[in-house]
Amino acid sequence: MAERFNRADTNRDGRIDNAEARAAGLWFQEDFSSVDADRSGTVTLFELGQAVQQRVSSWMSEFDAADLNHDGQVTQDEAKQAPNLWKMLTSGGRGHPATVSRSEFESYTVDRMYRPGDLPSVAPNIIEKRF
DSSP states (O other), rough: OHHHHHHHHHSSSSSSSSHHHHHHOOOOTOOGGGGOTTTTTTTTTHHHHHHHHHHHHHHHHHHHHHTTTSSSSHHHHTTTTSSSHHEEEEGGGGGOOSSEHHHHHHHHHHHHHOOOOOTTTOOOBTTTTTT
């Protein structure tokens, strides 16, 4: 995450403004204010880290709420009760898995937020369990 932040910070001031976020294609480019916690018009690496932690925590809470029988697995039927979870599990041509465990989903969410690569649409294939 720090590496991508530093590449996006083209003027090397330790902050990313909205233009830099857009130019770098960062995940928060469309909702800059959700990461700019102090409303300064720029985002620090600390603010970005906090936003990532909050997003991962939110996604994991959604998983826990969808796991109706509390077995650590979310089935297709359970995932349908959580639209964001369902969308994440079935996007990108991945199909519909029979079940996804909490640890698999946690790996998926962390990877989505922390991956160092330049391809924001690349995600692990949790359906075939290839990471």
